[in-house]
Amino acid sequence: MKILVLGATGRVGSHIVSLALQDGHRVTALVRTPNKVEIKDTNLDITHGNVLNQQDIESVMSEIDIVISALNTDGTNTLTESMRMILETMKKANVKRIITVGTAGILQSRLNPHLLRYQSSESKQKTTFAAQEHHKVFDMLSQSDVDWTIVCPTYLPDGEYTGVYRTERNFLPDGGTKISVADTAEFTYQQSVCNEYLQSRVGIAY
Template sequence: MRVLVLGATGRVGSHVVSLALQDEHSVTALVRSPNMLQINDGNLHIVQGNVLEKQDIENVMANVDIVISALNTDGANTLTESMPLILDAMDKEHVKRIITVGTAGILQSRLTPTILRYQSSESKRKTTFAAEEHHKVYNFLKKSDTDWTIVCPTYLPDGEYTGIYRIERDFLPDGGVEISVADTAEFVYQQIQNKEYVKSRVGIAY
């Protein structure tokens, strides 16, 4: 399978790249700084570019089957400015499947299920900026014609892969407080083959 990974130099994205290469998929990574992706593999195609540049996105979207976005907010509007470009390029190239890494803040609140966690007292975050950005991406995806899945981890420490965690559609698993980067990446990667959570947000936690 031909996989485009965005955010490939990040913590989750780099794990996803490694997992896809282990299974001998063809992986394209659009990165601003190629030297930050220290992986040498014949199936890895590193392309220098920027997700905020329409032409760069269109160039890497050709000849891919699936998009995995592990982009973060960068403390700016990277997510919300790049997603329309990504969706437009997907539409032009007839790419249907996109898996993104979101945040538990955009899952429904257990205390007040009519609103999202970041909008409720359930969230302990001092700032809602990142969650608001992910919320906008969620809205973009809902309106799109793609087969999207948003994987929504809670606190993301570094840690070993365990393969033992809980998942729940639309909500964070009850009492979940953290999930390792490695386990999150593994679940994200699994969605390449899994159609169960198409057009869904998925909460993931231990």
């Protein structure tokens, strides 16, 4: 399988790259700073570019089977601006599958089921900017014709892989308060060979 990883130099993205390479897949990483990629592997193609540049995205989409995006907001609208171009380019290249890493804020609220968590009293976040950006991406994916999955972790500390966690469609598992970067990356990567959560958000927590 040929996988395009966006956000490959980030905490979750770098783990996803490692997992895919361990399984022998061909991985392409589009990164602004290539020297930040510490992994060396003959199956890893590192392309210098920016997800905000349509031509850069088009240059790495050829013959791709699946897109995995671990991009974050960086306090800007990078997430939403890039997703628009990613979806356009996927359509041109006939790429049907995308998995993204979102936030638990865009899952449904248990207290107010007609609201998302970030819109309800469930959220303890002082600012909602990141959640709003992820919400816009959720809307874009929902309105697209691709096979999408949004993995929505709660508090995301560094930590070892355990393989023991809970997931739930559209909701954060009851009482969940955290999930490690490594476990989030592993679950996200596994969605590349799993159809259980197509066209769904999925909450993940211990």
